Amino acid sequence: MDQLIINGGNALHGRVEVSGAKNAALGIIAAALLADGISTIENVPCVNDVRVLIESIQDLGVKVEYLDQHTIKIDSTKVDKLVVDYEHINKIRASYYLLGALLGRFNHSEVAMPGGCNIGQRPIDQHIKGFEALGATVDLEHGMVKVTANKLIGTNIYLDVVSVGATINIMMAACMAEGVTHIENPAKEPHIVDVANYLNSMGADIKGAGTDLIKIHGVKGMHGSEYTIIPDQIEAGTYMIAAAITGGDVTVGNLIPKHMEAISAKMQEMGVVITEELDTLRVTAKHPLKGINVKTLPYPGFPTDMQPQMTALLSIAEGTGVITESIFENRFSYVDELSRMGVNIKVEGNTAIVTGVTELEGAKVSATDLRAGAALVLAGLFANGETIVNHVDYIDRGYEFIENKLKALGADIVRKTDNMDKSMFKVV
Ligand code: EPZ
Numbered sequence: 389m390d391q392l393i394i395n396g397g398n399a400l401h402g403r404v405e406v407s408g409a410k411n412a413a414l415g416i417i418a419a420a421l422l423a424d425g426i427s428t429i430e431n432v433p434c435v436n437d438v439r440v441l442i443e444s445i446q447d448l449g450v451k452v453e454y455l456d457q458h459t460i461k462i463d464s465t466k467v468d469k470l471v472v473d474y475e476h477i478n479k480i481r482a483s484y485y486l487l488g489a490l491l492g493r494f495n496h497s498e499v500a501m502p503g504g505c506n507i508g509q510r511p512i513d514q515h516i517k518g519f520e521a522l523g524a525t526v527d528l529e530h531g532m533v534k535v536t537a538n539k540l541i542g543t544n545i546y547l548d549v550v551s552v553g554a555t556i557n558i559m560m561a562a563c564m565a566e567g568v569t570h571i572e573n574p575a576k577e578p579h580i581v582d583v584a585n586y587l588n589s590m591g592a593d594i595k596g597a598g599t600d601l602i603k604i605h606g607v608k609g610m611h612g613s614e615y616t617i618i619p620d621q622i623e624a625g626t627y628m629i630a631a632a633i634t635g636g637d638v639t640v641g642n643l644i645p646k647h648m649e650a651i652s653a654k655m656q657e658m659g660v661v662i663t664e665e666l667d668t669l670r671v672t673a674k675h676p677l678k679g680i681n682v683k684t685l686p687y688p689g690f691p692t693d694m695q696p697q698m699t700a701l702l703s704i705a706e707g708t709g710v711i712t713e714s715i716f717e718n719r720f721s722y723v724d725e726l727s728r729m730g731v732n733i734k735v736e737g738n739t740a741i742v743t744g745v746t747e748l749e750g751a752k753v754s755a756t757d758l759r760a761g762a763a764l765v766l767a768g769l770f771a772n773g774e775t776i777v778n779h780v781d782y783i784d785r786g787y788e789f790i791e792n793k794l795k796a797l798g799a800d801i802v803r804k805t806d807n808m809d810k811s812m813f814k815v816v
Pocket residue numbers: 411414482508509510511512513514515516549550551552553554575692693715716717758759786
């Protein structure tokens with residue numbers, strides 16, 4: 389289990405480039421299976437979630453080749469298996485995208501039920517609602533979700549809950565359904581639009597992704613294509629907060645400013661200065677910043693995946709800030725870890741009341757999920773002394789080379805790789 393060791397206090401300066409969007413990449417890699425052909429996907433982030441999903445599709449017989457560190461060639465001409473075992477979904481929830489992709493192409497798929505996780509119960513009832521509306525039967529047995537259809541027929545589907553996963557899964561299942569499918573009340577995140585654009589490049593006919601109504605005209609077949617993934621909105625936002633929490637001056641490059649609007653607006657409300665250029669945002673901050681109120685909402689609102697990082701920033705701002713988490717029911721578990729560094733946060737249900745402090749103390753802390761881990765790193769960049777962040781594997785799921793990118797901005801951060809496990813199994 390790797391650790392990140394941070395000595396805080398350095399104001400970050402310089403330029404950091406944003407990598408490809410993890411949550412777009414996961415949907416796109418699954419969507420590639422809709423084509424009986426070859427796709428080349430560029431700007432794929434080097435993160436563990438992507439690596440694990442690629443292993444899952446290879447297990448189905450799909451050929452995947454890395455053309456370079458960020459480019460993969462996916463040949464899904466042949467798919468031998470339509471069953472995704474528990475070991476894959478247990479490693480990554482996004483394997484459930486294979487439900488929609490395999491159903492959309494083969495009228496059948498079986499994927500192990502994704503469990504909840506430490507940010508919430510995370511049901512998939514809306515995914516199932518969409519599949520059944522398209523004419524599939526869904527059986528939940530022995531921990532597996534089995535989806536089968538004689539024929540998928542387009543229909544109108546209203547999502548009771550705005551769900552990124554359900555929107556992407558239903559979009560994929562509907563691509564080759566007979567007739568027209570309307571998805572009402574869909575998620576509108578940038579990665580939804582990216583997956584829809586990729587599907588259209590494969591011959592799908594999807595209109596309205598990113599709006600309140602997605603219209604899908606079923607097509608007869610889909611082919612491989614070449615596609616470049618958008619930059620990661622959440623990684624970009626995380627580095628913007630790294631600049632602000634250290635009182636630095638950082639240019640975050642290779643991003644789409646439009647995707648960052650809610651994050652930029654809330655940081656500017658705190659007193660952070662953000663200058664927009666074509667595909668960069670320059671972030672400078674002079675402490676003290678001002679405590680504000682933030683509520684997480686589906687896009688274009690403030691992203692839930694930025695909630696822990698924003699809480700870390702509020703914890704050292706002047707005055708009181710209030711963060712309301714409206715997407716997940718249990719996304720403040722990291723606050724206990726942050727409290728070990730001296731933050732003053734009171735969690736009441738889905739609200740955290742943050743009283744800003746002027747100092748944090750480095751401490752040993754553990755990441756409880758991907759974004760919580762990022763928040764602990766951010767707090768460590770500000771804290772006096774040494775912070776050791778355990779369970780860096782969570783962070784590696786969604787952040788590419790985080791310590792290298794932060795070090796290049798002037799952070800005092802190193803990764804301590806725990807070789808213990810390997811040595812324990814060394815053959816003597
Ligand atoms: C995606 O998860 C992201 N994961 C999450 O990012 C992100 O936090 C989330 O969207 C919200 O933006 C990937 O894209 C791989 P949802 P997803 O379905 O699709 C409820 C990260 O850090 N819901 O939009 O699972 C659900 O319980 C991860 O990168 C139902 O009730 O999220 C939640 O309260 C963490 N029934 C809300 O909707 C359903 O059928 C939003 O969930 C589906 C969801």
